[in-house]
Amino acid sequence: MKFFKWSNIRLVLMFALVIFLFSFASIRNEHRKLIRTEVIFPPNEALFISRETVNKLLIENNSDVKSIAKVELNLKKLEKTINNQPMVEKAQVFVSVDGVLKVKVKQKTPVARVFDQYSSFYIDNKGDKMPLSDLNTARVPLLSGAIQTVKKEQLRNVLNAIYRDDFLKKNIIGVQVLPDQSFLMKNRNFNFDIDFGVAVNIDNKFKNYKAFFQKVVLDSTLYKYKKINLRYTQQVVCTK
Known part of the structure; x- marks a missing residue:
């Protein structure tokens, strides 16, 4: 019966509250809309593929990036699409905390x-x-x-x-x-x-x-x- 002391119950409730808040924040974050895209190339590198071209691949069939929710993104699919471009050696796609869809592009040499x-x-x-x-x-x-x-x-x-x-x-x-x-x-x-x-x-x-x-x-x-x-x-x- 010692297990049901108030201190133990309070600890369990606090733990449950943390899990609830974390889950709530994660779900809310996933449904947030993106605010913009950002294409990143190594500095001082001559470009053989334009930022606009990569940008179009990032937003897929959407004309406005602000219409895309984080939950709708398939980052692996986006990376594969960009990596299939004949000018690209490797791409890394991710979403920042503030809702920016970013891609780091390493061009072929x-x-x-x-x-x-x-x-x-x-x-x-x-x-x-x-x-x-x-x-x-x-x-x-x-x-x-x-x-x-x-x-x-x-x-x-x-x-x-x-x-x-x-x-x-x-x-x-x-x-x-x-x-x-x-x-x-x-x-x-x-x-x-x-x-x-x-x-x-x-x-x-x-x-x-x-x-x-x-x-x-x-x-x-x-x-x-x-x-x-x-x-x-x-x-x-x-x-x-």
């Missing part, structure tokens, strides 16, 4: 551009196709040749190595895949070809190229070369 007889598109840093954008044009190397002969991973690794390095990104404007799966590259300011070879020892080959270039760029030697051979990882072979 173009690392090369392909021209063929039918269309033009980008290759992103995952090695997948990415459509061109009406908003911005990425300054990336032109990719050509027997692209289908080389493995996706190898192509991705070569292109990403160029994209991540400020010197290579400014220096190399063209990448051609040859039938033997080797790579031939073009320099922005000089007429020589860069015979890169196949996609092995990528970092070492580019390291050798950068060291060679920085050593001879101060004189006129570079203008005399027709080919810079990087196939041999221990040396750079030049042909006039």
Whole structure:
């Protein structure tokens, strides 16, 4: 009978009241209308998909976000819809405490551009196709040749190595895949070809190229070369 002391009863009632208030607040919050949407991109990033486009996907078939209640939202469905957009790598959709429907968008990163007889598109840093954008044009190397002969991973690794390095990104404007799966590259300011070879020892080959270039760029030697051979990882072979 000691259990039914007033202090115990009061504790149970307080606990029940807390549960009731929490449930009431949750139900009321779920039925609150949204006040607006907010599309968030990483700062200082060139946009390949507009905020307006993402906004339309967020409000689905509703013309006004204020007509949507929180309870009506399917956040996973919205995320899936936005992630299916060819410009988007990953999206995170959530509702803030004050009723703002937000989406954080990570765009795909173009690392090369392909021209063929039918269309033009980008290759992103995952090695997948990415459509061109009406908003911005990425300054990336032109990719050509027997692209289908080389493995996706190898192509991705070569292109990403160029994209991540400020010197290579400014220096190399063209990448051609040859039938033997080797790579031939073009320099922005000089007429020589860069015979890169196949996609092995990528970092070492580019390291050798950068060291060679920085050593001879101060004189006129570079203008005399027709080919810079990087196939041999221990040396750079030049042909006039």
